Amino acid sequence: MVTKDDIAWFKSNFFSKMTAATKGTPLTVDFLTALACQESGEIWPIARKKLASVDEVMALCVGDTLDGRGAFPKTLGELLSKPDGQRMFEMGREALVNMANVVGGTYKKVAGNPKKYCHAFGVYQVDIQHFLKEPDYFLQRQWATFDGSLRRAMGVLQFALKKRGFEGRSSLSDFELATVGIVYNTGGYKESKGLEQGFQPEGGKHYGQALFDLIRLAHTVPDPGADAPLLETPAAGQALIAAPSPVTRDGTPMKVAITDGMLRVRSEPRISDPPQANVVAHLPDGHPVRALAGPTRGFFQIETSLNGALVQGFSSAKFLVAGPSNQKIDVSRPADATAASRVVEVNMPEKAGVVTRRKDRATARSLNEKGAPGRSGTTPDELRAELGAIVDYLDVENPDFLRYQPTRTATFCNIYAHDFCRLAGAYIPRVWWSGQALMQLAQGKPVQPLLGNTLFEMRANDLFRWLRDFGAGFGWRQTGTLTKLQTEANQGAIGVIVARRREDGKSGHIVIVVPETADVTAKRDATGEVVAPVQSQAGATNFKRGRGRANWWKGEEFAESAFWLHA
Structure with a gap:
């Protein structure tokens, strides 16, 4: 080798x-x-x-x-x-x-x-x-x-x-x-x-x-005379993934000016039918962009970076205003937020003598069965095999594993995402700190994890917001395309697609994107771009590996969606 x-x-x-x-x-x-x-x-x-x-x-x-x-x-x-x-x-x-x-x-x-x-x-x-x-x-x-x-x-x-x-x-x-x-x-x-x-x-x-x-x-090997390699060798149990793509094209500095919801970035200068069909990203108020061309038919062609994802497309000229001439568009990188942060990972404390098992109905506690697989490899082959072993261990298709089986009133995509990521060495919370607890942590005060007091259970909608607000501090970054998402998952990285429901009382959805196998591959279009990655989910329908419903995250029931990566 x-x-x-x-x-x-x-x-x-x-x-x-x-x-x-x-x-x-x-x-x-x-x-x-x-x-x-x-x-x-x-x-x-x-x-x-x-x-x-x-x-x-x-x-x-x-x-x-x-x-x-x-x-x-x-x-x-x-x-x-x-x-x-x-x-x-x-x-x-x-x-x-x-x-x-x-x-x-x-x-x-x-x-x-x-x-x-x-x-x-x-x-x-x-x-x-x-x-x-x-x-x-x-x-x-x-x-x-x-x-x-x-x-x-x-x-x-x-x-x-x-x-x-x-x-x-x-x-x-x-x-x-x-x-x-x-x-x-x-x-x-x-x-x-x-x-x-x-x-x-x-x-x-x-x-x-x-x-x-x-x-x-x-x-990972520097060129002769270079101070550093293009990519640093990751720690054991993490994948070697590409650095976030920077914004490199020149354009007119502008920023988002919207008072209701998010600005949709579209793949072409028109509103699709249904309206969400050609949306590639959602930008918040005040977000900096570069206008590359336009306006044409009421749209500017734009480029920007969002939580590490290179975003390219078209946005309505009505919601873009001039930005400062010296405006920079920084690329967010994982762990940027951790240096001085006092906000720490939290899980529901285990109860002495109690084993949280796949065969039991889900609670706020994390799995703690013995013999669970993990991710510790140092090569793509090892990492791919380990992620595959985690998928097979959690086995959401097994009807005996009640933790993931949908009921008449609930589905458990959030719990499966937490379990998968925890075994793979990445953090997505099952429970998270309350607002008051976060304020105390920010002041350096100790906080005892108490469900319903300092902790609350996380649903898929909550996970969408958590990744946006806290993800970078725990090793997550967005990526702009399904091709990039599947490519890095094939390297042994963890990929996630998450969508937030318009009505907060209703469930959002989150799935894991896993490595392709000889039997289950991503679907690609005529240009080779991935249009349906290999997904693993617990939801209304559970499957270990599959392509899922086409573009499910663009459904009109969802307000916004995003693709996330963790090395």
């Missing part, structure tokens, strides 16, 4: 060459590093520890000795029948033996067969099927140098950028970069499948997901 030390070695040796190669493209050093890890990461991380020469390490970057190919050459005889086929076989055979002598493992055994030879060459792995059209790349050993392999790879990557429609872009997200890698691997990309495509070893991840994980890992 590739480590941060391996990535640091690769960057230190090839940083300047990768920087030069990516100039004028949206590709990055971290992407090229991750691609090298994905293509030949089972070779050079071992060889670099045994050989002093970087050139020798690069010359050992060969692989793929599997038989039963569908591409040329399907058999050794087919290769030998072509011009220079004997030379190509001898080169592939020599490369295998040399590599196996250093790397060992299963390659050592394979090399013992005199008919075995390598089918892929170079740190960026060019398949031997291209030998007929590009014999010089192979026979002149261009693949054996970093320069030669990188030059060949950049040609294919330029094709991949064009194939994905990314020509002319100055930057790409990690997800978009991973889709470029899928084209590099397969020659195409199917928007509906997301990252679950490309080569998949038996029992392993698809090429796209594996490459995405490596891109993120590369972000």
